[in-house]
Amino acid sequence: xxxxxxxxxxxxxxxxxxxxxxxxxxxxxxxxxxxxxxxxxxxxxxxxxxxxxxxxxxxxxxxxxxxxxxxxxxxxxxxxxxxxxxxxxxxxxxxxxxxxxxxxxxxxxxxxxxxxxxxxxxxxxxxxxxxxxxxxxxxxxxxxxxxxxxxxxxxxxxxxxxxxxxxxxxxxxxxxxxxxxxxxxxxxxxxxxxxxxxxxxxxxxxxxxxxxxxxxxxxxxxxxxxxxxxxxxxxxxxxxxxxxxxxxxxxxxxxxxxxxxxxxxxxxxxxxxxxxxxxxxxxxxxxx
Numbered sequence: 001x002x003x004x005x006x007x008x009x010x011x012x013x014x015x016x017x018x019x020x021x022x023x024x025x026x027x028x029x030x031x032x033x034x035x036x037x038x039x040x041x042x043x044x045x046x047x048x049x050x051x052x053x054x055x056x057x058x059x060x061x062x063x064x065x066x067x068x069x070x071x072x073x074x075x076x077x078x079x080x081x082x083x084x085x086x087x088x089x090x091x092x093x094x095x096x097x098x099x100x101x102x103x104x105x106x107x108x109x110x111x112x113x114x115x116x117x118x119x120x121x122x123x124x125x126x127x128x129x130x131x132x133x134x135x136x137x138x139x140x141x142x143x144x145x146x147x148x149x150x151x152x153x154x155x156x157x158x159x160x161x162x163x164x165x166x167x168x169x170x171x172x173x174x175x176x177x178x179x180x181x182x183x184x185x186x187x188x189x190x191x192x193x194x195x196x197x198x199x200x201x202x203x204x205x206x207x208x209x210x211x212x213x214x215x216x217x218x219x220x221x222x223x224x225x226x227x228x229x230x231x232x233x234x235x236x237x238x239x240x241x242x243x244x245x246x247x248x249x250x251x252x253x254x255x256x257x258x259x260x261x262x263x264x265x266x267x268x269x270x271x272x273x274x275x276x277x278x279x280x281x282x283x284x285x286x287x288x
Contacts, residue, residue, distance in 0.1 A: 016276035017053050019283055025056070025144040026279065027135060028205060029167035034183050035154035037175045038210035038239060043151040044071040045245070045265070046171075048254030049272035051105035056146030058097065058138075061110035062131075062163055063153040069109035072100045073252030079109035087130045087162065088113075088120055093138035101257060104146075118158040127158060128198055132166035156190050164194045169205035171275075176212045176219040176238075180226055205278070208271060210239040237271040240264060 020026075030043045040063065047057040061068035062083055069079050081089075081096040086108065096108045121127035135148060150163040164170065170191055174180050188204075195202045207230055213219045227234050239245075245255045245264030255265040 013053070013273055013276070016273070016280040017055060019280040020055060020276060021145045023145065023283060025058075025139045025146050025148055026169065027148040027150065027167045028169050028171050029150040029152055029160075029163040030171050030173060031152040031160055031163065031187065032172050032174065032184075033154060033156045033160070033187055034175075037154075037173045039154070039173045040067045040071065040151050041245060041249075042171070042173045042208065042210065042239065042268070042271075043068055043149050044249075045254050045256065045268035046272055046275075047105050047147070047149050048102055048256050049269045050147055050276075051102040052256060052269070053272065053276075054104060056144055057105045058093075058108065058144075058146075058148045059105065059151065060108040060131075060135075060148060061151050062114065062159045063110055063151055064112050064114040065153075066110040066112070067249070068151045069098075069107060070252065071249040072105070072107050072254065074098055074100075074107065074109050079111050082109050082111040082113065084111050084113040084117060086134050087117055087159075090130070090134070093134050094141075101253065105254075114153075114159065121158060128161055128165045131162040132199075135166050156187065161190075161194065161198075164191065164202060165198045167199070167202060169203045171205045172207045173210045173239075174207050174226065175210050176222045178218065178222070180222050181229065204233060205275065206235045207233055208235045208237065208239065211241050212238040213241045235271065235274055237267060237274050239267045239271070242267075 030039050032039055043059060047059045050057045059068055060083055078098055081091055085091045086093055086096055097106050098109060099106055150167060152160040152163045209223055240263050242262055242264030244259040244262035248255045248258035251258055259265060
């Protein structure tokens with residue numbers, strides 16, 4: 001099955017969406033300690049692609065740069081309260097939620113205050129679980145069905161570890177470039193460490209290849225290398241290099257609003273469907 005076949009199977013997609021609606025909200029952390037791998041772009045556009053299908057999505061920005069807010073159209077003045085206030089001031093998640101142009105996509109923005117979060121939480125015995133506590137309360141209160149997407153900073157900092165401690169699964173964007181696998185082993189070790197202690201329910205959702213350029217032989221070589229090393233952990237859908245996806249954040253829009261038919265928007269819609277299928281299959285196996 002090719003990556004875009006997921007867009008064509010309308011009846012099956014409806015079944016997957018219906019299955020997701022039967023379970024509590026699932027929390028996915030998008031993490032990679034390397035910068036520039038398409039992590040925030042993936043968080044925004046995956047969230048938008050879920051929302052397009054009518055699935056409730058809360059995108060939580062944990063990166064002090066605040067790019068998830070920019071890419072969903074929030075002004076600087078709309079970023080307070082922020083994820084910093086949830087983590088450090090222990091305000092309710094609902095107070096930091098902001099709407100977007102997509103009905104089913106909402107955002108908790110980030111602010112530069114997060115730069116000092118690690119220092120402020122240094123002496124707190126519960127510092128790894130601040131986000132998990134807040135999200136559990138929000139999910140229980142709203143009885144939500146859908147996804148919470150956690151956009152992590154490009155590091156294995158306390159903020160990323162908070163996300164991993166709060167998440168049900170981890171999605172790792174990995175760019176199709178020469179040093180693609182460099183540093184990935186450290187991230188996988190961190191995930192394993194969290195699984196052994198702080199969050200035994202954490203699972204690896206998979207690795208998604210980004211910035212794929214079919215005109216470039218190197219992209220194909222990197223893909224083959226990554227799939228050889230990680231095998232089934234690599235998702236089928238690959239995200240191509242795409243000018244329209246790169247332009248979309250400057251207009252404060254996900255790619256599917258900026259140019260619905262561009263290659264990048266189609267790929268992210270395919271990725272959403274692939275993850276839906278994975279989750280529906282997991283639910284079906286658990287019920288058997």
